Amino acid sequence: MANSPDVDEPTREYPAVPDQDATAAPTDVRRSGFARLLIFTGFVFALMVAGCLGLRAINVLPTFDNPFSDQTVDRSQPVLLQSMRDLNRYVAADGTFQVIVDLQQDKENIPDFLVNRRTLFVGSGTVEAYVDFGALSGDALKVDETKKTIELTLPAPAQSTAALDMAKSYVVAEERGLLDRIGDAFGDEPNKQQRVYQLAQERITEAARSSGMDQRARDNTQRMLESLFARLGYTTVTVTFANP
Structure with a gap:
């Protein structure tokens, strides 16, 4: 007897249920590794800033001022003596x-x-x-x-x-x-x-x-x-x- 297309065929196999612990573990590992990398990067950056400030304090490194600060350039020519006379x-x-x-x-x-x-x-x-x-x-x-x-x-x-x-x-x-x-x-x-x-x-x-x-x-x-x-x-x- 032919089966009707609307009737599901019986099966003896059940779909496998994914293991919750197996799927979550890689994600947690990736998150934990990224957090450690972020903390390490911040720590290294803090050490670099502290070191630069310390070197500036002892005048080892040059100071870095505002790159957009006002500047005055004097391009005047040397003074020219035109005349000199004795006054009585x-x-x-x-x-x-x-x-x-x-x-x-x-x-x-x-x-x-x-x-x-x-x-x-x-x-x-x-x-x-x-x-x-x-x-x-x-x-x-x-x-x-x-x-x-x-x-x-x-x-x-x-x-x-x-x-x-x-x-x-x-x-x-x-x-x-x-x-x-x-x-x-x-x-x-x-x-x-x-x-x-x-x-x-x-x-x-x-x-x-x-x-x-x-x-x-x-x-x-x-x-x-x-x-x-x-x-x-x-x-x-x-x-x-x-x-x-």
Whole structure:
């Protein structure tokens, strides 16, 4: 009798059941070996780090700084001596001045929002008042050893041009037109502030002339000469300044 395809054939054999311990053992061994390898690697790495830190502490290994730290490279050329001269002047007084320069540069018949450069600058500078002993004539000094008197005729005190102190000078504000901003973006002019500096220098120099520094220089020079010749034994020292 033929068997129906829907009816399972009887069998005397039972499927083998896999051994749980046999299949789990290799997996546990692999996991255990990987853990041991990981621990050993970490231990070796810790020893290497500790060794490097120890060697750095005793200056055996070089230090390793931030690879992206800021660096400054000075490519300046050697200093070139242009001139040297002997000075025979006695600086009798100096003055420090401060001026606020408000300079606007624009074009006629062009709106300021297009072409305009206005700079507000605070300038600080020093002016010296001095007497030039190198300009003394032959009869400028008259000495009477018997009476212990000296007569001196000196040139009038002169003033130097103001020297700006850039450490104390600064730009407060700057306004620029649209075209000026575009021009600055595509081409920077290194001397664009030169006119502002020159104007501050001229203003300070002019202010020093009316500050009374000349009279202070006369008084200081006279006291210096009187003290100097008094130590040399002269009792009367007369100092006369020429007209400026």
